[in-house]
Amino acid sequence: MDMKLIVSIVHSDDANQLIAALRDGGFSSTKISTTGGFLREGNATILVGTEERKVSTVLDIIRRNCHTRTQYVNPLPPVMEPGELYMPNPVEVQVGGAVIFVLDVERLIKY
Ligand code: 2BA
Numbered sequence: 001m002d003m004k005l006i007v008s009i010v011h012s013d014d015a016n017q018l019i020a021a022l023r024d025g026g027f028s029s030t031k032i033s034t035t036g037g038f039l040r041e042g043n044a045t046i047l048v049g050t051e052e053r054k055v056s057t058v059l060d061i062i063r064r065n066c067h068t069r070t071q072y073v074n075p076l077p078p079v080m081e082p083g084e085l086y087m088p089n090p091v092e093v094q095v096g097g098a099v100i101f102v103l104d105v106e107r108l109i110k111y
Contacts, residue, residue, distance in 0.1 A: 002052040003105035006059070007045060009034065010066045010098045015044035018065040022048060025061055039073060039095070049108055059100065066097035 010018060015031055022029045030047040048058050072090035080086055 003049060003108050004052050004055050005103045005105050006048040006050065006055065006062075007101040007103065008048070008062050008066075008098050009036075009043055009045050009096075009100075010062070011069060011096050012042050012044050014066045014097070015046065018046060018062060021061050021065050022046075022058070025057065027054075027058060027061070036095075039071065039093070043096075049105060055102060062098050062100065068097045069095050071095050 008018075012033075019029050019031055027048055027050060032045040032047070034043055034045045035041065036043050046062075050058055071093050073093050074088040074090050077086045077088065
C-alpha cells in the first residue's frame with residue numbers, strides 16, 4: 001500500500017477547523033506551530049499520513065477549510081539621512097488558503 005505524507009501550511013485561524021474536519025473524515029493529523037519566513041507571523045503546519053488513493057479526499061478537505069487572506073506588510077525602511085522622514089507604504093500580500101507538499105513515504109512504523 002503506497003503511503004503519502006501531506007504537509008500543509010495554513011493560517012493559524014483555520015488550523016483547528018481543518019483538524020476537526022480531517023478527524024470527521026477519518027484522518028489522523030499532527031499540528032505544528034510554525035512561522036512564515038516572509039511575514040514572520042505564526043502559521044500552522046498540518047501533517048497527514050495516508051494511503052495514496054485518499055490524497056485527493058484530504059486535499060479536498062483542506063481546500064474547503066482554508067481561506068485566502070489579504071495582509072499588509074510594511075517594507076523595510078530605506079537608509080535615512082538625519083532629518084529625513086520615512087512614510088511607510090504597506091504592501092498587499094495574498095496569504096494561503098494552504099500551501100501543500102505531497103511527499104512519498106517510504107515506511108510507516110508504529111511501535
Ligand atoms: P510567509 O513566508 O510568511 O509568506 C506569506 C505570504 O507572503 C505568501 O503567501 C506570499 O503571498 C507572500 N510572499 C512570500 N515570500 C514572498 C516574497 N519573497 N516576495 C513577495 N511576497 C512573498 P503563501 O505563498 O500563501 O505562503 C504562506 C506560507 O506558506 C508562507 O508564509 C510560508 O510559511 C509557507 N510557504 C509558502 N511557500 C513555501 C515554500 N516553497 N516552502 C516552504 N514554505 C512555504
